[in-house]
Amino acid sequence: MPRVNTGQIISGAAHLAVIGWVFLGGVFRSDPPQVEVVEAVAVSSEEYAAIMARQSAPEAVADVDTPEPPAAGEAAPALSSGADAAPETRPPEARDTPPPDSVPEVPARPAPAPSEVTDSAPALSVPAEDTAALVPERSLRPQPRPAPRVAPEPVAPPEPDVRVDDVTRPEVAPDEGAEVAEEPQEATAPEEAATEIVTEAEETGAPAPAASVRPRARPARPEAAGTETAAAPEQPPVPDTDRDAVSDALAAALNDDGTPAPRRAAGPPLSAGEKDALRVAVQQCWNVGSLSSEALATTVVVAVEMAETGRPDIASIRLLRHTGGTASAAQQAFEAARRAIIRCGADGYDLPQEKYARWRDIEMTFNPENMRIK
Amino acid sequence: MMRFFLSLLAACALWAMPAAAQQDSGPLRLEITEGVIEPMPFAVPDLVADTPRAQDFARRLARVIAADLSGTGLFREIPAQAHIGRITSFDSPVQFADWRAINAQALVTGAVRLDGAGRLVVRFRIHDVFAGQELGRGQQLVGEPDGWRRIAHKVADQVYSRITGEGGYFDSRVVFVEESGPKDRRAKRLAIMDYDGANLRYLTDASTIVLAPRFSPTGDRVLYTSYETGFPRIYLLDVADVGRRVLPTTDGTMSFAPRFSPDGRTVVYSLTQGGNTDLYTMDIASGRSTRLTSAPSIETAPSFSPDGSRIVFESDRSGSPQLYIMEARGGDAQRISFGQGRYGTPVWSPRGDLVAFTKQSKGRFHIGVMRTDGSEERLLTASFLDEGPTWAPNGRVIMFTRETRGERGEARLYTVDISGRNLRQVATGGGASDPSWGPLQE
Numbered sequence: 001m002p003r004v005n006t007g008q009i010i011s012g013a014a015h016l017a018v019i020g021w022v023f024l025g026g027v028f029r030s031d032p033p034q035v036e037v038v039e040a041v042a043v044s045s046e047e048y049a050a051i052m053a054r055q056s057a058p059e060a061v062a063d064v065d066t067p068e069p070p071a072a073g074e075a076a077p078a079l080s081s082g083a084d085a086a087p088e089t090r091p092p093e094a095r096d097t098p099p100p101d102s103v104p105e106v107p108a109r110p111a112p113a114p115s116e117v118t119d120s121a122p123a124l125s126v127p128a129e130d131t132a133a134l135v136p137e138r139s140l141r142p143q144p145r146p147a148p149r150v151a152p153e154p155v156a157p158p159e160p161d162v163r164v165d166d167v168t169r170p171e172v173a174p175d176e177g178a179e180v181a182e183e184p185q186e187a188t189a190p191e192e193a194a195t196e197i198v199t200e201a202e203e204t205g206a207p208a209p210a211a212s213v214r215p216r217a218r219p220a221r222p223e224a225a226g227t228e229t230a231a232a233p234e235q236p237p238v239p240d241t242d243r244d245a246v247s248d249a250l251a252a253a254l255n256d257d258g259t260p261a262p263r264r265a266a267g268p269p270l271s272a273g274e275k276d277a278l279r280v281a282v283q284q285c286w287n288v289g290s291l292s293s294e295a296l297a298t299t300v301v302v303a304v305e306m307a308e309t310g311r312p313d314i315a316s317i318r319l320l321r322h323t324g325g326t327a328s329a330a331q332q333a334f335e336a337a338r339r340a341i342i343r344c345g346a347d348g349y350d351l352p353q354e355k356y357a358r359w360r361d362i363e364m365t366f367n368p369e370n371m372r373i374k
Numbered sequence: 375m376m377r378f379f380l381s382l383l384a385a386c387a388l389w390a391m392p393a394a395a396q397q398d399s400g401p402l403r404l405e406i407t408e409g410v411i412e413p414m415p416f417a418v419p420d421l422v423a424d425t426p427r428a429q430d431f432a433r434r435l436a437r438v439i440a441a442d443l444s445g446t447g448l449f450r451e452i453p454a455q456a457h458i459g460r461i462t463s464f465d466s467p468v469q470f471a472d473w474r475a476i477n478a479q480a481l482v483t484g485a486v487r488l489d490g491a492g493r494l495v496v497r498f499r500i501h502d503v504f505a506g507q508e509l510g511r512g513q514q515l516v517g518e519p520d521g522w523r524r525i526a527h528k529v530a531d532q533v534y535s536r537i538t539g540e541g542g543y544f545d546s547r548v549v550f551v552e553e554s555g556p557k558d559r560r561a562k563r564l565a566i567m568d569y570d571g572a573n574l575r576y577l578t579d580a581s582t583i584v585l586a587p588r589f590s591p592t593g594d595r596v597l598y599t600s601y602e603t604g605f606p607r608i609y610l611l612d613v614a615d616v617g618r619r620v621l622p623t624t625d626g627t628m629s630f631a632p633r634f635s636p637d638g639r640t641v642v643y644s645l646t647q648g649g650n651t652d653l654y655t656m657d658i659a660s661g662r663s664t665r666l667t668s669a670p671s672i673e674t675a676p677s678f679s680p681d682g683s684r685i686v687f688e689s690d691r692s693g694s695p696q697l698y699i700m701e702a703r704g705g706d707a708q709r710i711s712f713g714q715g716r717y718g719t720p721v722w723s724p725r726g727d728l729v730a731f732t733k734q735s736k737g738r739f740h741i742g743v744m745r746t747d748g749s750e751e752r753l754l755t756a757s758f759l760d761e762g763p764t765w766a767p768n769g770r771v772i773m774f775t776r777e778t779r780g781e782r783g784e785a786r787l788y789t790v791d792i793s794g795r796n797l798r799q800v801a802t803g804g805g806a807s808d809p810s811w812g813p814l815q816e
Contacts, residue, residue, distance in 0.1 A: 270402065279404050286409035290448040292539035293770075303401065314505060332539035335502065335509075339479055340409070342504040346474070361401035371409050 267355040278349055282364065285344035288336060288371045295332040298325030299367045302337045308356050310348030312341050320363065337366040413450035414537070416443060416480035417473060419461045420454070421496070423486050431494060431519070432486045435526045439482060442530035442544040445570065446771075447796025449537075452478050464497060473503045480509075482533055494519050498529050500536050509536050523572060524815065531814070543766040544569060547812045548773065549587045549596050549613075552576065553785055553805030560805075564598060566613065569766075569811070571801030577616055586762075589812035590634045596810075597632040597641060606630045608643055610658070622661040629654075631674050635702075636682040642666070644674040653687060655702075666704035677722045677729075678702065679746075686710075686720040686729050686746075697731060699746065710748030719762055722746075725769035728792070732761040732774075741774045743792055754794040758783075764811045773800065775807040 270278075288296060305316035317338050322330035341364070351359050418440045421432035443449040459472030464485035473481050484498035499512040513532060517525045524545055531542025552565040561580035564587050567573055577596065578584055585606070587598040596611045606628045611618040623629045623645065632643040641656045645663075653666040653673045667673045671691035678685055679702075686699045692709065695716045700707035711717040715735030722729055726746075733740040733753065739760040744751040759777040766773070770792060777785040785807040787800040800806070 275402075275404060279406060282404070283406045283408050284410065286406055287412055287414060288409045289411035290414045290538050295539045317505075329539055332537070335505070335537075337406075339502070339504050340406075343479070346504075359402045363401045363403045365403070365405040366409075367405055367407045368409065370407050371411065 267352075267358060270352070270355055270358050274352060274355075278351065278359070281344050281349055282340055286337065286340035286366065288368055291332055291336055291368070292329065293372070294325050294329040295336070296368045296372045298329045298333045299323045299365065299369070300330055300333045300337055301363055301365045302334060302341065304341055304362050304364065306345075306349070306351070306356075306360055306362060308353065310345065310351050312345040312349075314342055317341060333366065333368070337364065340366075413444075413448055414479050415450050415452050415477050416440075416482065416533075417452045417457060417476070417478040418443075418482045419457060419459075421484040421486045421498070422461060422464045425488065428486050428488055431522055432484075435484070435486060435496065435522060435529070438523055438526035439530045439533070441570070442527060443533060445798065446534065447791055447798075448534075449480070452476055464499075468501055470501070470503050470506045473501075478503050480533070480537060482529070484529070488519070489516075492519065493517065494522055494525060496525050496529065498532075500533050523568065527568070540770055541768040541814070543768045543771060543811075543814065545815050546767050547589075547593065547815070548764075548787075548800075548809050549577070549589055549812065550787060550802070550809040551584060551587065551807045552802070553807055554580070557781060557783065564596070564611070565802075565806075566596075567802070569800075571803070574803065577611060577613070586631060586808050587810050588633050589810045591636055591638045591813060593812040593815060595634075595638075597634060599630040599632065608632045608641070621656060621658070623663075631676065633677055635678050636680055642676040642678065642685060644676070653685070653704075664704075666700070667707070675719045677720055679722045680724055680726040686722055688718045688720060697729065697748075710744065710746065711751075712748060713751055721763055721765060723769045724765055724767060728769070730763040730765060730772050732763065741772060741790065743772075752794065754790050754792065755788075755797065760788075762808050764809050766811050767814050773809045773811055775809065777807070 300322045301320040303316070303318050303320050305313045307313060319330065319334040322333065325333070418436045420429075420436045423429040423432040440451045444451045456476050457472075458475055459469050461468070461483045464483060468481065468483065470481075479502070481501040481503050482498060483501065484496060486494065486496045489495050493516050495514065495516050497512060497514045500509040501507070502509050515525050515528055527542075527545035530544045534540070534542040534544070546569045547566055548569055549564060549566045551562050553560050553562055555561045562584050563580045564577035564584050566575050566577055577587075578600075583601040585599040585601075587596050589596060594613055596613060598609055598611065599606050600609050602609075605626075607623060608621045608629045609618050610621060621629070621632075621641065624647065626647075628646040629643055630646075632641050634641060635655075639658055641658055643654055643656065644651050645654050650670060651672040651674055652668060653676050654663045655666060656663045666676075666685070667689075669689070669691055671689050672695075673687055673689045673691075676685050676687040683702055684699055685702055686697060687707075688695050689698050689707070690696070691698075695718050696709055697711040697717045697720045698707035698709050710729070711731070713733070713735075715733050717731050717733050719732045720729050721731070723743075728743045729746055730741065730743050733742050738756050739758070740753040741755040741760045741763050742751060742753040754772065755774070755776075757776055758779045759775075761775055761777075763772045763774045765771075766789075771789050772792060773787055773789045775785050776788050777783055784805045787802055787806045787809050788797060789800060790797045800809075
């Protein structure tokens, strides 16, 4: 007798349970859809036409209930804002308005005086700005709104260049020749700088100043010599124990020979598109039409230093080397290349400022192989 | 194991660091391979002068200088009406900003005066406007007032040479055949003029037909062919006194198509004898001739190479006129033209690198150039009839004859750059053919 596997028993029981749930649980039974019952009413053709005529009344929108021009002394009239209200389905609240077929009249609304403002607000609010479609086409220019500020006494609008204040003061101008007292202001001065580096060893043994007890300042940093510097923020006091360490670190970082400080971060390299843009800009001015055949067979490498504005430093343009021609031909080719760099860089090349260190020094190879007379 | 791997990685990083740092710190490098070919804008304000007579020369000198440069097609003059700056003193610094504003890339300034001997003294400078500096050093020319045009041409030659790097060609002359009258009874005479058509002067009268004048290397003599005796014979003419003599040839022969050797002492020419045409050379001093070719075909239109070692000529030995090169003393010839059509009138370039020729193909005539090995053939012109090229002294420009079609067809002289651009008609006043461009004048 074969042995019955426990797994087979579990599988069979599971199958039986699923089959029983399908048949007894009502999986295949669906509730019948509920039928909606609507009452139908027989309508004659005349009644149907009358209903349709009432529903299609586009003129009603244009027939805006417009109030009569208010009498003098009354509160400011208000336009109806019932733009969305169909005349027949939603009659306006103002029932004492003229018939809707009356021609809209232009309300000659006087400018409301601020003094006539009372605590009793008008029944209808001022129409919002989005009701402009309801205003008749022959409307006058919109009247200026009354001053938003309410005061016991009316105040004439001030001159446009008068500063608004609580009280009115006439303009007072100083007489010619009158002494003008200078306003006190903080004394400012550029940061101290020297024209050369003076080390302690080079300092002469001058006597101590008689009128001051302040110690002499240290010589300025090399890169600040002779240049304007922005006001540096005040540094927090450094403990004496740390000052020596910082000085040592600065001394180690600075070059002893007084060379300029290292340039700022180079930034990411120029993209291929940026290089191509520069190349295209230069070659637009590289005119080889006036070059000799020999100069057209000469490739020159030209170095140029660029200013941060993108303009080439004309004095820095120099011929580094040449191939394929005599020195005379190389000179002609170099001059044509120099003209190209200067002419198209007169307004500054379009180069990314943040990558200035990448394009400060440029070497351009002018290869006229494709431009030769063959 | 991990420590070993990390150590190896660190070593590689240290090894690669200097190279990367160097790449970052080096200059930005670009290669420009495409440029533009367009005339260079330049300005030539009137030269500074202190007397009314000198002012007249100053104005005319400036106009000729500007015309010379503009005529090359390599320069474009900015007219005086567009000038912002004024040159009032030859020695004062140039306000380059004024000239940059009108995009003048080159500026020529100068001054003119008449010295105590009545000679014209012209000083001039060339400026690179955008570089803001002078090109080379200022120069001074002195000459007779009648030769003011030559002075202007020499100034233009200097400007051209300084900017392009090539020698100029403005102070040169052209000898040609002046033609007049209807086609069937056309009168021809030799004439000489400046390269731009000025100072026209006749060397012969119209009593006989003259053909193919050729300048000597020094420009003081002219070889030409005349039918004075009924047969074509070669004459040697002195330009200064218009004296002439016939070169000795055997009676009953026809000699034509002469051309000087580079040293000016030998003439190479064609001689027809017994129905056969071959090439010969003749020593001008002794009159002794040497035969170079001996073939049943027609050999003609010889031209020396600049060094005088070889001769390019035209021959129909292959069945149609083609171009050949041989040694100056004769011998085997090497064909260099292999294109479709008929080639003729080859002329060796003064630079020695190109040969100009006339080509007839598909019913049209062309002026073309090719290298001396026959490669890189380029046709520069095309018309009903273009023929007879001659080189400018600098080898950059070619002058040739263009004849129009029909009963009233007329021959005129034209110039074209060897790039095929800047085709211009030379002002000769009337019909002209067979030009020969002389050297720069001393």
